[in-house]
Amino acid sequence: MKHPTRPGVALMSSLISTFAAAAPAGFTVTSPDFGPDRPIPASHVLDGYGCKGANRSPALEWHGVPRATQSFAITMFDLDEHGSPSGWWHWVVYDIPASASRLAENAGALNSRELPPGTIQGRTDLGQDAYHGPCPDKAQPPHRYQITVYALSVARLPVPPEASGAMVTWTAHDYTLAKATLIARYGR
Numbered sequence: 001m002k003h004p005t006r007p008g009v010a011l012m013s014s015l016i017s018t019f020a021a022a023a024p025a026g027f028t029v030t031s032p033d034f035g036p037d038r039p040i041p042a043s044h045v046l047d048g049y050g051c052k053g054a055n056r057s058p059a060l061e062w063h064g065v066p067r068a069t070q071s072f073a074i075t076m077f078d079l080d081e082h083g084s085p086s087g088w089w090h091w092v093v094y095d096i097p098a099s100a101s102r103l104a105e106n107a108g109a110l111n112s113r114e115l116p117p118g119t120i121q122g123r124t125d126l127g128q129d130a131y132h133g134p135c136p137d138k139a140q141p142p143h144r145y146q147i148t149v150y151a152l153s154v155a156r157l158p159v160p161p162e163a164s165g166a167m168v169t170w171t172a173h174d175y176t177l178a179k180a181t182l183i184a185r186y187g188r
Contacts, residue, residue: 026064029149029180033058033105040145040186043105046135051188057091057108057131062101062149066177069151072096073172074103075165078134079183080143084125089165090145091131092122094157094172122163129162134186142187151178 034040045053060074076091091108093115100116107114108121108131115121121129136143152175157163159171 027062027066027149027151027178027180028064029060029062029147029182031058031060031147031182031184034184036182036184038184039142040134040184044133045186046133049135050138051133051135053133053135055131055133056106057103057133058147059105059107060103060147060149060182062180064180065098065101066151068153068177069098070155071098071152071157072100073150073152073157073168074147075150075169076131076145076147077165078136078143079146080136080140086166089125090133091147092124092163092165092168093119094122094159094163094168095120095155098155120161122159122165122168124165136187138188140187142185144183144185147182147184149180150176151180153177 033044043054043056044058045051047053047055073094074091075089078088078090081088093108096119097116104114110128110130123129124132126132134143134145150172152172154175157168157171159167
């Protein structure tokens with residue numbers, strides 16, 4: 001997806017870096033679908049805009065949750081998309097109950113029944129309340145995709161329906177007990 005370069009990308013990248021600071025040693029997120037700094041398989045790549053993937057959200061598991069956690073939020077952000085003033089949000093999920101410790105593969109599908117009850121998917125930068133996989137331009141080096149799990153001190157984030165990744169991340173900052181990140185790559 002080609003986007004014109006605009007000011008503000010550095011600001012959003014800085015904001016993401018600030019909010020994605022190192023998690024406490026015990027709080028971690030993993031995926032059985034790919035490891036840290038590894039290529040994202042085609043099953044999780046967008047099917048569209050020249051990409052040929054299955055567009056299934058990855059399975060995720062998190063461990064070492066702080067005791068005071070009341071809910072979780074998850075985002076997937078392209079750290080290398082510089083054609084948009086706010087980077088690129090691929091997945092936004094929040095109000096995940098504190099009892100959850102994993103999401104199944106493809107839980108991020110549109111109108112998913114695989115998400116825990118009460119969980120909400122926010123609006124991605126493709127304008128959907130669902131996961132959409134990576135699809136950087138062909139001429140670019142592989143992009144880094146950061147998945148962040150936020151352990152939150154509130155059961156519900158005070159954001160409107162269909163909240164964007166930027167809004168969820170900004171609001172979560174005030175309630176974050178810990179963060180865990182997983183960064184993987186994809187290029188074509």
